[in-house]
Amino acid sequence: MESSKARRGALRKLLAMGQASTQDELCKMLADRGHRATQSTVSRDLKLLGAQRVQREGGEYVYHLRTAAPSGFPTDMVVGIDHNEVAIVIRTRVGRAQAVGLELDALRVAGVLGTLAGDDTVVVIPKSIAQTVDLARRLRELVGLAGA
Numbered sequence: 505m506e507s508s509k510a511r512r513g514a515l516r517k518l519l520a521m522g523q524a525s526t527q528d529e530l531c532k533m534l535a536d537r538g539h540r541a542t543q544s545t546v547s548r549d550l551k552l553l554g555a556q557r558v559q560r561e562g563g564e565y566v567y568h569l570r571t572a573a574p575s576g577f578p579t580d581m582v583v584g585i586d587h588n589e590v591a592i593v594i595r596t597r598v599g600r601a602q603a604v605g606l607e608l609d610a611l612r613v614a615g616v617l618g619t620l621a622g623d624d625t626v627v628v629i630p631k632s633i634a635q636t637v638d639l640a641r642r643l644r645e646l647v648g649l650a651g652a
Contacts, residue, residue: 511539512549512606519555522568530567552603554578578607579647587640592628594643601626613646615639 514537515530524530527546534541541549550567557565581600586593596604605621608628615635620627628643630636 508549509606511541511545512553514539515546515549516553516569516606519553519567519569522558522560522566525557525564525566527567552599553606554581554600554603578604582647582649585640585644585647585649587636589636590630590633592630592636592640592643594626594628596624596626598624600624613639613642615642 511534514534518524518530518533524533527543527550530546530550531541531543534546553569555567555569558568559565578600581596581604582594583597584595586595594601594604594608601621601624605619605626608616608619608626615631616639617629617631619629628639630639
């Protein structure tokens with residue numbers, strides 16, 4: 505079974521090129537790269553990644569990734585961050601946790617051992633429990649919740 509993470513990574517690269525105007529085109533482009541996906545799967549992935557259709561200068565609409573904060577982190581999807589002695593929990597808008605987790609993984613934030621994403625929650629595991637408080641503070645700053 506193919507990894508949805510690998511498929512979404514390939515889709516992210518295609519979206520960065522901004523050449524596909526339909527979901528069917530994206531399906532074919534993914535298939536050319538070894539990722540079989542139905543139109544409904546691509547539609548869900550597009551929503552998860554925060555992609556949207558934008559108009560080019562020539563008037564053609566293409567799928568592209570929504571621009572995020574300068575850091576590349578989708579701050580508009582995060583509603584809160586909390587932690588205890590051993591883990592950090594990032595609360596997101598419903599259906600956005602996987603996108604936030606993917607972006608966090610891509611940023612390779614120092615001190616993060618790994619992430620687990622559900623529907624509206626990302627659990628961040630620090631490399632050391634001694635780093636939990638500092639890592640939570642840095643993540644809050646990253647999403648603009650520094651005072652929270």
